[in-house]
């Protein structure tokens with residue numbers, strides 16, 4: 001049985017408060033009574049305005065065993081590690097990098113570095129825009145478009161994997177991919193040339209993306225459903241993405257505990273958003289397949305820890321788990337490192353129904369025409 005303390009959503013939601021209160025720990029602990037009380041007092045569905053405790057309390061995964069474990073006093077990073085998660089959190093959004101490194105050492109890899117920065121960014125975002133404001137803004141934004149449905153329909157229509165085309169200016173592994181970068185022009189070209197959905201990178205520091213790009217693309221009249229490509233560690237980011245027009249959000253299993261994924265899936269459901277759950281290895285795939293409500297899994301061929309790209313990763317994971325994926329009706333997206341019709345055919349034969357492609361499209365003079373080159377044929381809507 002997994003531990004309730006595994007919840008970094010709890011951790012992340014309380015981290016800012018803990019930091020403000022001067023706590024150095026990663027595990028601020030709301031009282032057990034509060035949670036049980038919430039569970040008893042409100043057995044019905046939580047609305048978007050319910051508090052984190054009330055929402056969590058209604059999760060059917062919460063039971064006495066989990067609470068007991070929660071009170072064991074294990075650190076959240078220990079719990080994450082017990083699920084095979086290597087990325088640690090510093091949980092000190094107001095500390096300096098020096099102080100953080102004194103405590104934890106330098107980040108172990110680029111993904112951990114990104115997440116450490118993200119913890120600070122989210123705390124700053126929260127201070128500027130309280131969650132309540134974002135929940136209200138999200139409720140007012142135009143309804144979501146069906147990301148999953150668009151992929152399914154495009155796959156049926158074209159007989160090749162549906163395309164999620166990525167609006168990506170740069171990456172830590174490849175540097176700047178396109179100097180003259182106009183996100184709206186690229187998005188329109190992708191849509192005109194048969195992309196089923198678009199992925200908009202919003203991380204500024206490492207990918208030179210922005211939420212402004214997401215908003216601009218949404219406002220430009222593009223009809224494709226939009227994925228907000230972020231490093232999500234806190235629900236605040238999901239409401240933020242929705243308020244800026246996202247229809248789907250990426251959840252990376254390498255940085256989120258099982259309970260985080262469950263909780264975030266629940267928020268997505270309430271907001272009408274699709275969650276694309278990204279896995280890279282066997283352990284992550286096993287964890288994600290045990291979670292109810294997962295409909296869309298992305299297999300990243302690129303390790304976010306080492307940047308090594310290997311398309312046989314998709315094949316290997318689907319050989320092992322394809323049957324259970326099909327049984328559950330989960331749609332699989334092949335992600336990263338796809339450049340030629342052969343690459344696309346390779347992951348299609350492995351069992352994917354969609355592909356997520358950035359570099360090979362965005363690097364070409366005409367990213368729209370590049371789609372035909374990538375698939376070896378024109379895509380229709």
Ligand SMILES: O=P(O)(O)OC[C@@H](O)[C@@H](O)c1c[nH]c2ccccc12
Nearest residue numbers: 300335336337338356357358359360
């Ligand atoms: O540019 P590529 O190799 O076609 O990859 C696109 C996409 O898969 C990649 O950008 C990506 C996949 N998962 C991520 C998580 C965070 C940032 C970026 C990514």
